[in-house]
Amino acid sequence: MTAEFQSPARGSAVVRWGRERGRSLRRSVERLGWVGRLLAVGQLSLVVAAFVGFLVQSVWTPLFVVSFLVVFGLGWGLREALTAKIMTFLMTVSALVTLGLIAVFLVLEAIPAFQTAGLDLINPFGENAWAASQGQYSLVPMIWGTVLTTIVAVAVAGPLGIAGALFISEIAPGWVRDIVKPAVEILAGIPSIVYGFIGFTIINPYVTGRLSVNPGALFAIGVVIGFMALPTVISVAEDALAAVPSPMKDGSLAVGATDWQTMQSVTVPAAFSGISAAVLLGIGRAMGETMAATVMISHSRRLPEPTGYNVFDSTETLTTFIASSYGHVTPGETFWSALFAAGVVLLVIVTGLGIASQLVEMRMERKLQGNQ
Known part of the structure; x- marks a missing residue:
């Protein structure tokens, strides 16, 4: 449609409608952003809670795990990309933390042997006898x-x-x-x-x-x-x-x-x-x-x-x-x-x-x- 067939009132209405739809879309995006942030914080908090509960052998650990799965399902439905990023981050951190805890646990459990035998435990120039x-x-x-x-x-x-x-x-x-x-x-x-x-x-x-x-x-x-x-x-x-x-x-x-x-x-x-x-x-x-x-x-x-x-x-x-x-x-x-x-x-x-x-x-x- 050419310009001479558009009235000023009609053009103004289209502009106002476009602006309203743009503001509505921005509000929706902002609301979804807050939801995404809340889901991210919720997932991180529940993972930490489940991990700590597992370490202290708390009876609430299964509840934290189930809650995390529920929050993860909601996040996957609302913000799939953000949830995928959070999950990959959590998996990476979990792997590193698990390996670090294993190393720390081994060292702590091995300290009494080194306190008893000293460096003779691994010294190749010592008696080299196990009895x-x-x-x-x-x-x-x-x-x-x-x-x-x-x-x-x-x-x-x-x-x-x-x-x-x-x-x-x-x-x-x-x-x-x-x-x-x-x-x-x-x-x-x-x-x-x-x-x-x-x-x-x-x-x-x-x-x-x-x-x-x-x-x-x-x-x-x-x-x-x-x-x-x-x-x-x-x-x-x-x-x-x-x-x-x-x-x-x-x-x-x-x-x-x-x-x-x-x-x-x-x-x-x-x-x-x-x-x-x-x-x-x-x-x-x-x-x-x-x-x-x-x-x-x-x-x-x-x-x-x-x-x-x-x-x-x-x-x-x-x-x-x-x-x-x-x-x-x-x-x-x-x-x-x-x-x-x-x-x-x-x-x-x-x-x-x-x-x-x-x-x-x-x-x-x-x-x-x-x-x-």
């Missing part, structure tokens, strides 16, 4: 057993895992990749007790008979744990190799490099951070493995003989020490506190590995960017 009946407490044999089994496991899972990832990602035809990759991922779901039973019934007797070593040798345990970690290393490393941009590899091939030279000089360095993360996950799996090692190991709490580096002798690992001792110790004893001290040592080692991997990743990123 709880005689008041001798040393985690050095367990720490050393963990280190030796981890080294053997990484020696198995590292090279084989990286080679398998390179084959799946860069060499295998498409139809082979479609079969092998899901099969490898399925292998990661096999329970550890199955690996331990196979190691106990097949690998342990073979190593004992052929090599004439003690039953439960650290070498056999490391091999089994290495094969357990192999699917994880292959899967994560293959994902890292597949994430390397195709133009980088195509450019290498275009200047005359062979497939192997491209993998060696372009693909592997570009995916090094992901490959290191895959090996780190394998190390974590090896260090934290309990059931397979518990089934196979001889549980002798001493350093391997004749030298501490003998992987064909048997000792104890930190995880098997905790698993085999739990349930046979009365809470409050020094032995009980020593179990938590073993958990603290294991936590420190794994955390150190994580920090080291981050430093390696940062250095590799600087190198790829041309900065030394």
Whole structure:
């Protein structure tokens, strides 16, 4: 409609109607904003109340949880985006707080063991003997057993895992990749007790008979744990190799490099951070493995003989020490506190590995960017 057919009164009415609708919409948005703020405060308050109630074992904890679910449902219906942000924030904070509380709990429970044994509990230059009946407490044999089994496991899972990832990602035809990759991922779901039973019934007797070593040798345990970690290393490393941009590899091939030279000089360095993360996950799996090692190991709490580096002798690992001792110790004893001290040592080692991997990743990123 042209301007000459619009009366001033009609135009003014349209403007007034538009302004009224705009003010109404703004008021609705403002009201909804306050509702969103109230829902956010309510969700945060109820989560904190439920968490505190759980810590103090309050009977009101279920009520707080149900109230949170109700408020969450209302928030999802009224302000879905805001509620999603709040939930992701709460999940992140909850994970960090839970991990922090676990670490604090382990340290507090481990303090009596350090007060009784002092630094001899982890001192490799001390007596290195565990005899709880005689008041001798040393985690050095367990720490050393963990280190030796981890080294053997990484020696198995590292090279084989990286080679398998390179084959799946860069060499295998498409139809082979479609079969092998899901099969490898399925292998990661096999329970550890199955690996331990196979190691106990097949690998342990073979190593004992052929090599004439003690039953439960650290070498056999490391091999089994290495094969357990192999699917994880292959899967994560293959994902890292597949994430390397195709133009980088195509450019290498275009200047005359062979497939192997491209993998060696372009693909592997570009995916090094992901490959290191895959090996780190394998190390974590090896260090934290309990059931397979518990089934196979001889549980002798001493350093391997004749030298501490003998992987064909048997000792104890930190995880098997905790698993085999739990349930046979009365809470409050020094032995009980020593179990938590073993958990603290294991936590420190794994955390150190994580920090080291981050430093390696940062250095590799600087190198790829041309900065030394």
